Amino acid sequence: RVALELREVSLTYPGSREPAVNEVSLCVRPGEFVVILGPSGCGKSTLLRLIAGFEAPDRGEVVIAGRRVSRAGEESLPPEKRKIGMVFQSYALWPHKTVRKNLSFPLEQRPIGKNEREKRVDEAIERFQLHGLGHRLPAQLSGGQAQRVALARALIAEPPLVLMDEPLSNLDAVLRQTMLEELEAMKGSWAPAVVYVTHNREEAIRLGNRILVFQRGQLLQDGSPADIYHSP
Numbered sequence: 001r002v003a004l005e006l007r008e009v010s011l012t013y014p015g016s017r018e019p020a021v022n023e024v025s026l027c028v029r030p031g032e033f034v035v036i037l038g039p040s041g042c043g044k045s046t047l048l049r050l051i052a053g054f055e056a057p058d059r060g061e062v063v064i065a066g067r068r069v070s071r072a073g074e075e076s077l078p079p080e081k082r083k084i085g086m087v088f089q090s091y092a093l094w095p096h097k098t099v100r101k102n103l104s105f106p107l108e109q110r111p112i113g114k115n116e117r118e119k120r121v122d123e124a125i126e127r128f129q130l131h132g133l134g135h136r137l138p139a140q141l142s143g144g145q146a147q148r149v150a151l152a153r154a155l156i157a158e159p160p161l162v163l164m165d166e167p168l169s170n171l172d173a174v175l176r177q178t179m180l181e182e183l184e185a186m187k188g189s190w191a192p193a194v195v196y197v198t199h200n201r202e203e204a205i206r207l208g209n210r211i212l213v214f215q216r217g218q219l220l221q222d223g224s225p226a227d228i229y230h231s232p
């Protein structure tokens, strides 16, 4: 089984001469925690947006859990139908829903009864240290609190594929360590495929079981944290 497959995917933004993503092929299996590591502007976010369905490729195709969701020149499946959890800067919390409603919404798309739903929301509030914040609106949260709600929302329905774009970037040092530990623990329990984008080598080495080094729209290196750690 393959959670995610990219087949020679390219995207050049209108008006740009160089492709932001250039013939990238990639296969991710269930349970793999893949980190895409690269400097700012190398195309990491674009790659993630292609997987999520916020962009359509102008070459190649994207397959999620055996289903082709995008192919150049054809209409793509919209993001909300792709069964993925997302933590993106540009995919904000729903501003008019409380924290509890933000968390329960992904579960409402599933055949889960109300009691079970409420129980899972309670568990997420516990796990992500959101006590006392359930009835607040996103605008009433700190940056770090909002980021934890976003993470909880992405994971709560246990999707087979989770995409994260610099999810720890707005957190202070203490919270960042807590969330790193939380993400590390996640690797041991339920096993979605995770594709995690960062420019931070420490995060990559701690979290990834596989690290892809990205530069100028292309995959330069694909290996274990040890391979990447010992490379120059």
Ligand code: ADP
Binding pocket: 013, 014, 016, 020, 038, 039, 040, 041, 042, 043, 044, 045, 046, 047
């Ligand atoms: P990263 O996430 O690694 O910082 P991005 O995927 O955001 O990289 O950007 C890759 C390249 O594409 C950069 O040169 C960036 O300026 C450009 N780019 C990103 N988004 C757009 C867009 N919507 N329109 C035009 N160019 C874009």
Ligand code: ADP
Binding pocket: 040, 041, 045, 089, 090
């Ligand atoms: P990130 O590095 O997290 O992608 P950025 O600050 O680079 O964040 O980009 C923020 C937003 O601006 C993104 O939605 C991206 O698509 C867009 N963007 C980035 N570069 C360009 C560009 N050269 N032209 C147009 N939009 C861009």
